[in-house]
Amino acid sequence: MFSWRHAKALLVVLSALVFGASLTPALNGCAGDRSGAERVAQAIGVDPYRLDDEGARELARFNHAFTTYADNPSDVRELKQFRDVYKRIRANYVTPVNDTTLIDAALKDVDERHAAPGSVPAGSLVDGALEAMTASLDPHSAYLDPDALKESELVTTGEFGGLGIQVTQDGDKIKVISPIEGTPAERAGVQPGDLITHLDRKAITGMSLRDAVHAMRGPPGSPILLTLKRGEKQPFDVSITRDIIAIQPVRWSVEKDIGYLRIASFNEKTADALDDALTEMRKQPGVRGLVLDLRNNPGGLLDQSLAVADAFIDDGVIVSIRGREKGTGRAFQATKGDLARGWPMVVLINAGSASASEIVAAALQDHGRAVVMGTRSFGKGSVQTVLRLPQEGALKLTTALYYAPKGETIQARGVEPNVHLTGVEETGEDAHEVDLPGALPAQGVMPEVEAQATVDAKACPAVGKSQDREIGCAVVYLQSGSPERFVASLGRRSAL
Numbered sequence: 001m002f003s004w005r006h007a008k009a010l011l012v013v014l015s016a017l018v019f020g021a022s023l024t025p026a027l028n029g030c031a032g033d034r035s036g037a038e039r040v041a042q043a044i045g046v047d048p049y050r051l052d053d054e055g056a057r058e059l060a061r062f063n064h065a066f067t068t069y070a071d072n073p074s075d076v077r078e079l080k081q082f083r084d085v086y087k088r089i090r091a092n093y094v095t096p097v098n099d100t101t102l103i104d105a106a107l108k109d110v111d112e113r114h115a116a117p118g119s120v121p122a123g124s125l126v127d128g129a130l131e132a133m134t135a136s137l138d139p140h141s142a143y144l145d146p147d148a149l150k151e152s153e154l155v156t157t158g159e160f161g162g163l164g165i166q167v168t169q170d171g172d173k174i175k176v177i178s179p180i181e182g183t184p185a186e187r188a189g190v191q192p193g194d195l196i197t198h199l200d201r202k203a204i205t206g207m208s209l210r211d212a213v214h215a216m217r218g219p220p221g222s223p224i225l226l227t228l229k230r231g232e233k234q235p236f237d238v239s240i241t242r243d244i245i246a247i248q249p250v251r252w253s254v255e256k257d258i259g260y261l262r263i264a265s266f267n268e269k270t271a272d273a274l275d276d277a278l279t280e281m282r283k284q285p286g287v288r289g290l291v292l293d294l295r296n297n298p299g300g301l302l303d304q305s306l307a308v309a310d311a312f313i314d315d316g317v318i319v320s321i322r323g324r325e326k327g328t329g330r331a332f333q334a335t336k337g338d339l340a341r342g343w344p345m346v347v348l349i350n351a352g353s354a355s356a357s358e359i360v361a362a363a364l365q366d367h368g369r370a371v372v373m374g375t376r377s378f379g380k381g382s383v384q385t386v387l388r389l390p391q392e393g394a395l396k397l398t399t400a401l402y403y404a405p406k407g408e409t410i411q412a413r414g415v416e417p418n419v420h421l422t423g424v425e426e427t428g429e430d431a432h433e434v435d436l437p438g439a440l441p442a443q444g445v446m447p448e449v450e451a452q453a454t455v456d457a458k459a460c461p462a463v464g465k466s467q468d469r470e471i472g473c474a475v476v477y478l479q480s481g482s483p484e485r486f487v488a489s490l491g492r493r494s495a496l
Contacts, residue, residue: 049087058099059086065110066125068117075122081391082106082126085133085143088387093137094398094440095324105136131208137398139168139436140384144394148210152386152396163216163224164245165190166298169209171437173197177378178298178352180247181264188240190228192296192352192378193431197235198227218242252277255463257286258475259343262293263308266300266356271307278311278339289478290343291471292364295374299355302383306332309363311339312370316405318363321383323400345370346474349415350424351431354378361415362404371452373419373474379433381411382440401443412442419477419486420454421470452483459490 051059062082067073086106089097109132113120130143144152164183167174176194179185198204199215207215216224219242226238250273252261259281263270281287299305309318313334322329347361347370358377364370383400403409412434433439460473480486 049084049091051087051090055087055090055099058103059083061103062086062106062129065107066122069110069113069115069120070122070125071118071120072122073118077391078122078126081389081393082129084389084391085130085395088389088395089133089137089397092385092387092397092399093141093324094382094400097137101136102133106130106133108132131210134395134397135169135208136438138382138438138440139170139433140380140382140396141398142209142396144386144396146392148213149386149388149394152394162245163240163242164247165216167196167209167213168436170195170435172206174204174207174209174212175431175436177354178296180245180298181262181296182248183245184240184243188226188238190226190238190240191230192350193230195229196226197229198225200225201227220244248273250274250277252281253464254281254284254287255291255471255475256479257288258478259284259287259290259340260293260464260471260475261290263297263357263360265297266304266308268301268304270300270304271311274308274311275339282339282341288343289475290340290345291348291474291478292345292360292370293348293471294353294357294361295348295350295470296352297354297357298352299357299380302356302359305356305359309360310334311337312345312364313367314338316367318405319359320403320405320407321400322403329400344478346419346477347372348470348474349374349377349417351375351378351414353415354380354433358410358415359402362410365415365418365449366405371419371477372415372417373477374417374421374470375424376416376432377410377414378431379410379412379414381409381413381433398440401440407444409443411440416449418450418452419473419483420451421457421473422454423456423458424470453487455487455490 063079066079070078086102089102090099106129109128110125127143127145134141134143163185164180165185166177166180168177174196176190176192176196178192179190196204196212199212204212204215218224221241221243223239223241226240227235228238229235247265247267249265249267249270250261250263252259254260261277261281263274306318314336315334318332318334320329320331345364347364349357349361349372353361354377358381361372361377365372381401382398383402384396385399387395387397389395401409401411414432434442455473457469457473460469460476462469463472463475476489477486480489
C-alpha cells in the first residue's frame with residue numbers, strides 16, 4: 001500500500017532529481033519539458049508541487065481577483081497557468097518565499113490597472129500578474145511567454161535579431177549590463193551601466209523590462225533612437241540600426257610573443273571556437289604567454305563556461321552550485337589537459353564581466369592558473385533555470401548560487417582582480433549586481449584576494465588595432481615575469 005509517508009520520502013528524492021537535472025546545460029538554460037522525475041511523480045498520483053493550507057489560501061485570493069476582473073472568469077486554462085508558476089516558485093526558488101508576499105505582488109499589478117470588474121482580458125490579467133510576481137523575486141527571474149521563450153532560446157544559439165544589447169530592470173529604469181561585441185549597440189558606443197530613458201523620443205520610465213525589450217525589437221535594417229543617461233553626463237541620443245546578430249564568440253591574435261584571446265559571450269559555439277583558436281595559436285612560433293579577455297562579457301551558457309575553464313585547468317573544482325535544499329548541490333570538476341601548454345595567463349575583467357565569465361575568471365584565479373587584472377566584475381553569481389510550463393511559455397527562475405573553487409560566492413561581490421587597473425574608462429554609475437533593486441545579497445565572508453599591484457593603465461603601451469592600454473598592461477605583465485618587474489617596467493608609482 002502506497003502511504004503518504006512513502007510519498008513524502010519519494011518527494012525528497014524527486015526534488016533532488018529535478019534540481020540536479022535542471023541546472024545544466026545553461027546558466028540561463030532550458031530544463032526542457034517536464035522532468036522525468038515530475039512525470040513519474042504525477043503518474044503515481046503524487047503532486048511534486050503540492051500546496052499546503054497557507055499556499056492554497058493565498059492562491060484563493062488571486063482566484064477571487066481573477067473571477068472579479070477577468071472578462072472570461074471561467075477561463076480555467078489561464079488560472080492553471082498562474083497556479084503552475086506560483087507552485088514552481090514556492091518549490092524551486094533559491095530561498096523560501098512568503099506566500100502572501102508572492103500573491104501581494106501579483107495582485108498589485110491587478111490593482112494598478114484600476115479596471116472595472118469583468119473588463120480585463122483573462123490572458124492579459126494573468127500575464128501581468130505573473131510578470132509582477134516574478135519581478136518581485138530578483139532582477140533575473142522572469143515569466144517567459146512563448147515569444148520571450150523563443151527569443152531566449154535563439155540568443156543561446158549565437159544568432160538572433162535585434163540591437164545586441166543585454167539589459168536588466170533597475171527600479172523603474174532599464175539599465176545596460178553590456179553590449180555584445182561586434183553588434184550594432186557596441187558599434188554605436190553603448191556602454192555597461194548606461195540607463196535607457198527614451199526609445200524614439202518616448203519615455204520608458206516605469207516600463208517593464210519585457211515591454212522595453214519588445215519595443216527595441218524590429219525588422220533588420222530598421223532604425224531606432226535610444227536616449228541614454230551615463231553617469232553625471234547629460235542625456236544624449238544614439239541612433240542604432242537593427243540587424244541580425246550573429247555573435248562570433250571568440251577571436252584571437254598574437255601580440256609579439258603573447259597570445260591574445262577574446263571571448264565575447266558564452267553561447268553554443270564558444271567551446272569549439274576556443275579549441276580552434278588555441279589550436280591555431282599553438283602553431284605560432286615563440287608564443288610564451290596568453291591574455292584571456294573577458295571584459296564586457298555578459299555571460300551565457302554554464303556548460304560553455306565550464307568547457308572554457310577546463311581548457312586551462314588540469315584538475316579540481318571549477319565551480320559549485322548550491323540551492324536552498326541541503327544535499328542538492330553539485331561540484332563541476334576539471335579534467336586533465338591544458339590546451340594552452342601551461343603558458344602563463346592574465347585574465348582581463350571589468351564591471352561588464354558577468355555570470356559565466358565570472359565563473360571562468362574565479363576558477364583560473366583560485367587555481368593559481370592565471371592572474372586576474374582589471375576592475376571588479378559585475379557580481380552575478382546566481383543560476384537561472386528555465387522551467388517549461390505545462391500550458392505554454394516558461395518560468396526563468398533563480399534556483400541556486402554558484403561558488404568559486406575556494407568556496408566563496410561571487411553573488412553581489414564579483415571577482416576582485418589581483419592587479420587593479422586605474423585610469424580605465426568608466427562605464428557608468430552603480431554598474432554592478434549589488435546596486436540592482438531586489439538583488440540577492442552576498443553570502444558568507446568576503447574572500448581574500450592576493451593583491452599584487454595597482455597601476456594606472458595609462459602607463460601601459462597601447463596594443464593592437466584598438467590601441468588598448470589594458471591589453472598592453474596584460475602583455476607587459478606576462479613579458480615581465482613577476483609583479484615587481486611589471487611595476488618597475490612601467491616606470492610609474494604603483495602600490496604593491
